[in-house]
Amino acid sequence: MESYLFYIVGTIAVLAAVYLIFERNPVFCALYLIQTMVCIAVLYILLEAQFIAAVQMIVYAGAIMVLFLFVIMLLNIKGDEESKRSFPFRKIPAILMGIGLLTVICIILKSKLLQGKQDVYTVAHIESLGNTQLIGNLLFTDYLLPFEITSILLFVAAIGAIMLAKRKL
Amino acid sequence: MTFNILSILPILVLAGFGMLVLVVDVMSARKLGEKNLLAYLSLAGIVIAAIVSRNSTATTLFSFNETFTIDNYALFFNILFLLSTGLVILISHSYIKREDINHGEYYALLMFSTIGMMLMASGADLLNIFIGLEVMSISIYILTGFKRSKLISNEASLKYFLLGAFATGFLLYGISLVYGTTGTIDLRQIASFVAGKGGVKDPLLLMGMGLIIVGLGFKVASVPFHAWVPDVYEGAPTAVTAFMSVGPKAAAFAAFMRIFLTAFGSSHYEWQKAIWILAVLTMTVGNVVAISQTNIKRMLAYSSIAHAGYLLVALVAANNMGVSGTLFYLLAYIFMNIGAFAIVIVLSQKGDVGMNIDDYAGLGFKHPMLAIAMTLFMFSMAGIPPMAGFVGKFYIFSAAIKSGYVGLAIIGVINSVISVYYYLRITVIMYMKEPVRDFHPLTISPLIVVAIAIAVVGTLHLGIFPSKVMEIAQRSILTLR
Numbered sequence: 001m002e003s004y005l006f007y008i009v010g011t012i013a014v015l016a017a018v019y020l021i022f023e024r025n026p027v028f029c030a031l032y033l034i035q036t037m038v039c040i041a042v043l044y045i046l047l048e049a050q051f052i053a054a055v056q057m058i059v060y061a062g063a064i065m066v067l068f069l070f071v072i073m074l075l076n077i078k079g080d081e082e083s084k085r086s087f088p089f090r091k092i093p094a095i096l097m098g099i100g101l102l103t104v105i106c107i108i109l110k111s112k113l114l115q116g117k118q119d120v121y122t123v124a125h126i127e128s129l130g131n132t133q134l135i136g137n138l139l140f141t142d143y144l145l146p147f148e149i150t151s152i153l154l155f156v157a158a159i160g161a162i163m164l165a166k167r168k169l
Numbered sequence: 170m171t172f173n174i175l176s177i178l179p180i181l182v183l184a185g186f187g188m189l190v191l192v193v194d195v196m197s198a199r200k201l202g203e204k205n206l207l208a209y210l211s212l213a214g215i216v217i218a219a220i221v222s223r224n225s226t227a228t229t230l231f232s233f234n235e236t237f238t239i240d241n242y243a244l245f246f247n248i249l250f251l252l253s254t255g256l257v258i259l260i261s262h263s264y265i266k267r268e269d270i271n272h273g274e275y276y277a278l279l280m281f282s283t284i285g286m287m288l289m290a291s292g293a294d295l296l297n298i299f300i301g302l303e304v305m306s307i308s309i310y311i312l313t314g315f316k317r318s319k320l321i322s323n324e325a326s327l328k329y330f331l332l333g334a335f336a337t338g339f340l341l342y343g344i345s346l347v348y349g350t351t352g353t354i355d356l357r358q359i360a361s362f363v364a365g366k367g368g369v370k371d372p373l374l375l376m377g378m379g380l381i382i383v384g385l386g387f388k389v390a391s392v393p394f395h396a397w398v399p400d401v402y403e404g405a406p407t408a409v410t411a412f413m414s415v416g417p418k419a420a421a422f423a424a425f426m427r428i429f430l431t432a433f434g435s436s437h438y439e440w441q442k443a444i445w446i447l448a449v450l451t452m453t454v455g456n457v458v459a460i461s462q463t464n465i466k467r468m469l470a471y472s473s474i475a476h477a478g479y480l481l482v483a484l485v486a487a488n489n490m491g492v493s494g495t496l497f498y499l500l501a502y503i504f505m506n507i508g509a510f511a512i513v514i515v516l517s518q519k520g521d522v523g524m525n526i527d528d529y530a531g532l533g534f535k536h537p538m539l540a541i542a543m544t545l546f547m548f549s550m551a552g553i554p555p556m557a558g559f560v561g562k563f564y565i566f567s568a569a570i571k572s573g574y575v576g577l578a579i580i581g582v583i584n585s586v587i588s589v590y591y592y593l594r595i596t597v598i599m600y601m602k603e604p605v606r607d608f609h610p611l612t613i614s615p616l617i618v619v620a621i622a623i624a625v626v627g628t629l630h631l632g633i634f635p636s637k638v639m640e641i642a643q644r645s646i647l648t649l650r
Contacts, residue, residue, distance in 0.1 A: 164311065
């Protein structure tokens with residue numbers, strides 16, 4: 001059952017991503033992106049990571065994409081204007097590179113899947129503690145430093161937004 | 170559980186002073202000493218951070234649950250970053266006044282960016298290195314667009330941001346593949362996993378390594394990930410250009426060596442081939458394209474690409490001499506490159522007028538001291554003894570030969586000879602052509618003179634007495650693998 005669900009949702013995610021690239025209308029692009037995000041959230045649930053799935057829905061599919069749509073509507077971009085200025089001679093190397101990458105991925109899939117280091121986070125272990133608590137534990141023990149440095153990152157981003165966008169300093 | 174807070178003391182000092190500068194900027198009235206105070210305050214922060222990170226350790230210490238390393242390697246790079254940021258603050262002071270971008274955020278962002286670099290050099294897992302890279306990069310994207318009214322600066326910032334975000338995606342994808350294969354992001358655990366499997370043969374891990382090379386290769390400005398370099402270097406405020414040609418490059422190399430020597434050290438045959446190609450391309454394209462440049466900032470941009478190529482040669486060699494040579498070369502590069510940019514700042518006028526190489530005609534007669542300093546930096550970058558650049562190149566190329574990469578060393582020396590042409594051209598123009606313009610008013614202040622003096626002394630000292638610094642560099646890399 002789970003593996004069927006995985007293939008169905010995974011296919012939808014990939015298809016939505018492909019449509020996203022080929023779609024000309026930016027609003028539709030944003031909607032396809034939401035679809036991809038939601039599918040990935042479902043994949044997280046299949047992996048027993050409910051908390052991450054919820055965060056994915058709230059932050060990505062919710063907040064960020066709403067922001068995207070707002071910006072697109074405010075800017076009022078017309079669909080086709082950009083495509084005329086694309087460079088045709090860039091297509092051939094791009095296609096060649098894409099085929100190369102696809103070949104590498106196929107080779108990886110054909111080769112036996114390597115077993116990574118088995119960590120302590122088995123399903124039983126996660127269920128005994130609960131998803132959220134486990135992530136909280138990790139954030140405030142093992143990954144405390146990166147977690148705190150992220151505050152500097154956000155601070156820098158806030159300074160940047162004010163610096164670059166404020167009309168008069 | 171060790172949260173030894175003292176281990177991140179330099180980072181805390183810099184963060185504290187960065188915020189202090191912002192607060193003082195807001196509190197002080199606009200005219201108060203024309204904000205000289207902010208420059209001195211930031212310099213004080215840099216000096217204090219350098220003092221607290223000075224103590225060298227005999228052993229490797231880990232803190233924050235083994236995600237943060239304090240070893241001599243990290244300390245060497247801390248001093249290196251603080252030196253470059255300090256010199257950049259010295260040369261910025263008069264420049265940002267001239268260009269009317271004298272905001273306190275400028276100094277704060279320089280210091281936050283340095284925090285990111287320190288984290289990159291001392292991260293013991295891939296997550297810390299990644300967060301450090303982001304803090305560093307985002308600060309620099311903002312600094313690049315600091316001349317808000319100039320279109321060229323906005324364009325450079327946007328271009329750098331978009332391409333940088335793309336490169337970050339590659340790096341993150343690489344990290345996730347490495348995590349997926351090895352099950353850990355801790356560098357030493359990856360190392361033991363890879364060694365346990367008898368080197369890397371798994372295509373997934375190879376792809377992860379390749380993508381990490383792409384992401385970091387973008388940051389060190391190696392070919393073919395160099396497309397952003399000339400435009401961004403030209404569009405950014407000149408002092409910021411000086412900053413991003415040394416600091417982020419050194420930080421990216423610090424992370425490069427830490428990841429590839431510590432984590433993937435046992436499988437160096439796999440990644441050396443890729444870096445070999447990168448090194449040859451980077452040196453050749455950088456040097457050949459630099460010849461035809463007429464704008465000095467663009468020329469220095471291509472020259473910085475070429476220097477990244479020489480440093481990649483040392484990474485291919487991957488022996489002790491090459492790695493310590495990289496540390497030495499990065500230090501020498503800070504002196505000669507920031508020195509050259511300082512002269513460029515002194516001689517340009519408001520709105521970055523006077524950036525063409527022909528504008529330097531006759532400098533030797535009008536301002537002999539500046540011309541001598543510029544000649545010194547150019548000779549050093551070309552690798553002419555007895556300057557620092559020569560010693561650095563000597564170490565790097567002999568390390569390549571020692572590891573058996575004779576062909577690579579020969580290509581490097583040929584490139585070095587090519588580079589002599591465009592570095593010497595500036596000297597020739599300065600001394601053998603009649604002046605075409607008046608150099609006044611010079612953008613000069615006591616601080617920038619101090620910076621040029623430090624750069625001259627550093628370039629000469631490292632060139633004539635390299636052994637002391639080289640000894641420190643050799644001691645710094647012992648804990649790397």
